[in-house]
Amino acid sequence: MTQGLDQIFVTFQHWAVAHSPAAVQPAVSIVLPVAGILILFPSLFAITTVLERKGLARIQNRYGPNRVGPYGWLQPVADAVKSLTKEDIVPRTADKLVHFLAPVLLVTVVFLEYAVIPVGRNMVLADMNSGVLFFFAAGAATEMSVFMAGWSSRNKYSLLGAMRAVAQMISYEAPLILSSIAVVMAAGSLSTVTIVEKQAGYSGFWPHWYVLTPWGLAGFVLFAIAMTAESNRSPFDLPEGESEIIAGYFTEYSGFKFALFFLGEYLEMFAVSGMAVTLFLGGWAAPFSFLTWIPSWIWFLGKVMTLIAVFIWVRGTLPRLRMDQLMNFAWKFMLPMTLMVIFSAGLWKFLPSGVLRWLICAAPIALLYVVLGRVLQSERRIEKRVYRYAE
Amino acid sequence: MSAVADRIVELTGDAGSGQLLEISMGPHHPSTHGVFRMNVELEGERVMKLKPVFGYLHRNHEKIAENASYLAAMPYTDRLDYMCSMTNNWAYALSVEKLAGIAVPERAEYARVIVAELTRLQNHASLIGFLMQDMGASGTPLMYAFREREKILDLFEQLSGARMMCNYMRFGGVRVDPSPEWLFEVRALVGRFPRFLDEFQQLLMENEILMSRTQGVGVLPRELAVNAGITGPMLRASGVNYDIRKVDGYGIYGRFEFRVPLGEHGDVYDRYMMRVLEMRESVKILEQALKGIPEGPVMDPKARLRGLRPKAGEAYGRIESPKGELGFYLISNGTHEPYRYRVRPPSMINLTVLEDMCLGRSVADIVVTLGSVDIVLGEVDR
Amino acid sequence: MLGEGIVKGLAETARNFFGSYVEKDRLTTVQFPEERLPQAEAARVFPFLVYDTDDMEKGLRCVACKICEVECPPRCITIEKSTEKKPDFTGKPQFYPEKFEIDVSVCMSCQICVEVCPFEAIKMDTAFELSTDDRFGGLRWEKERLAKPNEYYRQIHPMEAAEVDEQLAEKKAKAEEKHAPAAATAEGAATR
Numbered sequence: 001m002t003q004g005l006d007q008i009f010v011t012f013q014h015w016a017v018a019h020s021p022a023a024v025q026p027a028v029s030i031v032l033p034v035a036g037i038l039i040l041f042p043s044l045f046a047i048t049t050v051l052e053r054k055g056l057a058r059i060q061n062r063y064g065p066n067r068v069g070p071y072g073w074l075q076p077v078a079d080a081v082k083s084l085t086k087e088d089i090v091p092r093t094a095d096k097l098v099h100f101l102a103p104v105l106l107v108t109v110v111f112l113e114y115a116v117i118p119v120g121r122n123m124v125l126a127d128m129n130s131g132v133l134f135f136f137a138a139g140a141a142t143e144m145s146v147f148m149a150g151w152s153s154r155n156k157y158s159l160l161g162a163m164r165a166v167a168q169m170i171s172y173e174a175p176l177i178l179s180s181i182a183v184v185m186a187a188g189s190l191s192t193v194t195i196v197e198k199q200a201g202y203s204g205f206w207p208h209w210y211v212l213t214p215w216g217l218a219g220f221v222l223f224a225i226a227m228t229a230e231s232n233r234s235p236f237d238l239p240e241g242e243s244e245i246i247a248g249y250f251t252e253y254s255g256f257k258f259a260l261f262f263l264g265e266y267l268e269m270f271a272v273s274g275m276a277v278t279l280f281l282g283g284w285a286a287p288f289s290f291l292t293w294i295p296s297w298i299w300f301l302g303k304v305m306t307l308i309a310v311f312i313w314v315r316g317t318l319p320r321l322r323m324d325q326l327m328n329f330a331w332k333f334m335l336p337m338t339l340m341v342i343f344s345a346g347l348w349k350f351l352p353s354g355v356l357r358w359l360i361c362a363a364p365i366a367l368l369y370v371v372l373g374r375v376l377q378s379e380r381r382i383e384k385r386v387y388r389y390a391e
Numbered sequence: 392m393s394a395v396a397d398r399i400v401e402l403t404g405d406a407g408s409g410q411l412l413e414i415s416m417g418p419h420h421p422s423t424h425g426v427f428r429m430n431v432e433l434e435g436e437r438v439m440k441l442k443p444v445f446g447y448l449h450r451n452h453e454k455i456a457e458n459a460s461y462l463a464a465m466p467y468t469d470r471l472d473y474m475c476s477m478t479n480n481w482a483y484a485l486s487v488e489k490l491a492g493i494a495v496p497e498r499a500e501y502a503r504v505i506v507a508e509l510t511r512l513q514n515h516a517s518l519i520g521f522l523m524q525d526m527g528a529s530g531t532p533l534m535y536a537f538r539e540r541e542k543i544l545d546l547f548e549q550l551s552g553a554r555m556m557c558n559y560m561r562f563g564g565v566r567v568d569p570s571p572e573w574l575f576e577v578r579a580l581v582g583r584f585p586r587f588l589d590e591f592q593q594l595l596m597e598n599e600i601l602m603s604r605t606q607g608v609g610v611l612p613r614e615l616a617v618n619a620g621i622t623g624p625m626l627r628a629s630g631v632n633y634d635i636r637k638v639d640g641y642g643i644y645g646r647f648e649f650r651v652p653l654g655e656h657g658d659v660y661d662r663y664m665m666r667v668l669e670m671r672e673s674v675k676i677l678e679q680a681l682k683g684i685p686e687g688p689v690m691d692p693k694a695r696l697r698g699l700r701p702k703a704g705e706a707y708g709r710i711e712s713p714k715g716e717l718g719f720y721l722i723s724n725g726t727h728e729p730y731r732y733r734v735r736p737p738s739m740i741n742l743t744v745l746e747d748m749c750l751g752r753s754v755a756d757i758v759v760t761l762g763s764v765d766i767v768l769g770e771v772d773r
Numbered sequence: 774m775l776g777e778g779i780v781k782g783l784a785e786t787a788r789n790f791f792g793s794y795v796e797k798d799r800l801t802t803v804q805f806p807e808e809r810l811p812q813a814e815a816a817r818v819f820p821f822l823v824y825d826t827d828d829m830e831k832g833l834r835c836v837a838c839k840i841c842e843v844e845c846p847p848r849c850i851t852i853e854k855s856t857e858k859k860p861d862f863t864g865k866p867q868f869y870p871e872k873f874e875i876d877v878s879v880c881m882s883c884q885i886c887v888e889v890c891p892f893e894a895i896k897m898d899t900a901f902e903l904s905t906d907d908r909f910g911g912l913r914w915e916k917e918r919l920a921k922p923n924e925y926y927r928q929i930h931p932m933e934a935a936e937v938d939e940q941l942a943e944k945k946a947k948a949e950e951k952h953a954p955a956a957a958t959a960e961g962a963a964t965r
Contacts, residue, residue: 320527
């Protein structure tokens with residue numbers, strides 16, 4: 001029964017292909033998963049917008065949207081209607097073709113990223129040998145759309161925002177990819193399906209997830225930070241939300257195009273969270289061996305939503321980093337840490353298993369963390385101060 | 392002017408490439424605390440010149456007060472620094488009492504101290520919230536600060552009838568006698584306030600992002616602060632020990648034991664911490680005042696409300712408002728209207744050093760520095 | 774250690790998030806207009822004129838002395854005094870305001886008119902849902918709109934109204950004491 005529930009979508013796909021004429025069978029077998037992705041993730045986007053507003057609101061001691069629909073859950077419908085009926089203003093001197101293409105490009109490229117994420121057992125759209133590489137290549141193309149948006153708007157502030165955004169995204173690509181290299185090394189393959197299958201075993205009831213190794217834990221934290229920076233979310237949303245450049249590279253967008261940018265940014269967030277789950281958190285595998293009766297796609301979605309909840313939590317708490325501090329952080333802190341993570345992953349492979357392996361692999365990472373922390377704080381003279389009182 | 396040119400040469404190594412980007416962080420802006428404009432000239436990301444432009448909220452307060460009686464100017468003073476109406480009222484009442492030689496009964500002095508310190512608490516809390524909001528913390532500390540501010544404003548409404556425009560002080564006392572129920576509620580609030588301060592500090596004080604955004608930013612050197620006439624927490628953050636509550640000892644502040652925190656570096660972090668520490672000292676003052684408040688009248692029973700005609704002369708009354716030294720200079724020529732009425736606005740005078748604090752820093756720092764100066768446009772423009 | 778402050782901040786927000794479902798203090802929103810907070814007794818919005826008994830003309834306490842008009846800081850009150858006296862509800866001939874107009878869009882709710890009135894005739898109302906779409910006079914309130922009975926005053930400001938009633942009764946008693954010997958010798962008829 002649980003096997004059936006777990007494979008329900010795969011069974012449905014086989015049934016549909018079997019019952020369609022031979023000429024269109026290949027097309028049907030592709031279109032169905034694509035349609036599935038196109039339905040699932042935008043609905044997740046809709047739910048996330050409400051969840052984010054209500055979550056932030058509860059952190060700030062207030063209700064979120066609670067008027068539209070029961071407890072406000074129909075708010076995305078109202079937002080969709082609003083963005084579709086708004087006037088689409090394009091500045092007179094703007095580069096019209098590029099202005100139009102920027103959001104389109106963003107959304108297209110982001111949907112491409114979903115092709116290699118295994119949503120459940122046997123449920124991946126394209127089982128490529130180099131899935132991870134494909135994913136990061138598609139992710140890099142999103143930076144181009146950001147720059148297109150800023151350039152085509154013919155607006156000083158948009159250009160400023162776009163340049164900052166591109167600089168930020170490029171700087172954080174390096175730690176992002178390097179922390180996934182450690183996982184690729186451990187799994188021995190670039191294919192996402194293989195990576196998940198390597199993590200789907202259990203020793204006793206403890207899972208084989210990579211996040212439960214020292215280098216996996218550090219790598220996951222670094223990947224998560226780089227992920228936040230890639231999606232331009234707080235505390236790295238300087239290009240977009242900084243108080244003096246209003247909305248950064250999408251200042252000149254209104255109505256549906258703005259909604260597309262928003263959609264693209266959130267979809268990118270889901271895609272990168274999906275990749276983080278795949279690489280570090282065991283993909284669709286259950287956390288304990290006695291919980292495997294719950295279908296795999298539910299585990300996957302649950303893990304992704306947990307990561308999203310953490311994003312929302314961090315957004316509600318932390319102020320923004322300034323541009324040069326952002327860059328400092330990426331190049332001087334995260335890059336050395338990711339190199340140390342790769343080194344530690346290598347050590348892990350060649351040491352015999354046991355507690356000693358854990359300690360030996362965790363030591364260099366912890367040491368580097370403390371050293372870098374001290375160096376960065378003293379270089380910028382950040383210290384906890386003690387205040388005196390007048391006599 | 393040549394000092395600025397020297398500074399530009401010092402910062403960029405050449406006399407400017409002549410390609411300065413001029414932006415106007417205009418009156419209509421999410422983070423300028425009101426209708427306030429800054430003309431900024433940038434070289435890349437660094438500020439080369441900054442000129443504040445204000446006057447968008449000028450409402451002729453001084454002229455109106457010179458054409459109305461002394462009592463009629465009192466509700467207008469509420470609207471000067473609209474977040475702290477009680478302290479504005481007190482400064483004006485103090486000046487008129489100096490001018491006309493009116494004495495204030497004990498209970499009224501205690502009531503004045505209580506509402507003034509409550510005002511200081513809610514002002515500092517809101518300011519820290521706004522500073523965080525400008526830094527992009529998406530409103531969380533602001534909401535916490537406003538939660539406490541609402542409690543204090545509810546107290547003001549129970550006492551004087553209005554939350555913000557209280558119109559509470561009169562020449563020779565206060566308008567309404569604080570009832571025992573009200574004092575009980577104030578005691579309850581003061582008892583709970585340190586817990587809120589602890590939570591607030593835990594959220595913010597050791598946050599690395601906050602520290603790196605504010606330490607070393609917007610440094611105000613000591614000599615410049617004293618020469619420019621800066622007062623209030625900004626001055627004390629630069630290390631100068633000058634608190635008018637201790638220097639003048641107006642009212643009955645001489646009876647309370649409280650300390651004056653001092654900073655060393657004069658940057659935004661120091662100013663922010665000054666306000667946090669001052670909030671704790673205010674809580675101490677409130678506890679002492681609530682314990683010691685005597686019974687008695689709150690206004691001289693023989694004092695007349697209307698028709699105040701002070702003898703000809705001049706007086707300058709000043710208090711330590713939450714933003715700095717708020718002073719009222721009055722010249723009377725014996726009639727029922729003041730001959731000259733002048734407000735010394737601390738926010739405006741503290742703004743004059745904005746350029747010196749922001750030169751050479753990046754644009755993001757301007758917003759943070761402006762937030763730490765603590766301006767309210769109602770006071771800057773009057 | 775790097776990151777310690779951030780973790781503390783995250784713990785604080787998590788505490789607020791979970792606390793908002795449990796404690797009332799961490800979710801202080803009042804969903805107006807379904808829920809309302811009780812107004813403080815001393816709350817003040819705009820002035821209104823008080824009249825005793827049920828007769829608005831005769832019971833109006835205001836005698837058009839024009840002190841509030843002079844003392845009002847933004848000069849929002851306009852009064853026209855009547856040219857002849859009319860008896861009020863106690864039978865004593867008084868002046869009355871022919872026209873008493875307050876421009877509510879100018880009034881700044883400072884309450885000075887209430888303080889300076891020697892006859893306890895003008896008090897502060899607490900109703901605040903007053904919007905109108907009449908731009909050219911909807912916010913200039915005449916005597917008819919401003920006059921409200923003493924029972925209404927007792928409803929909105931019970932303690933204040935009780936004090937005022939006490940003071941007025943005292944004043945009346947003193948006035949009667951002064952006139953009682955004269956009245957006893959003059960007519961022998963009780964005025965009240």
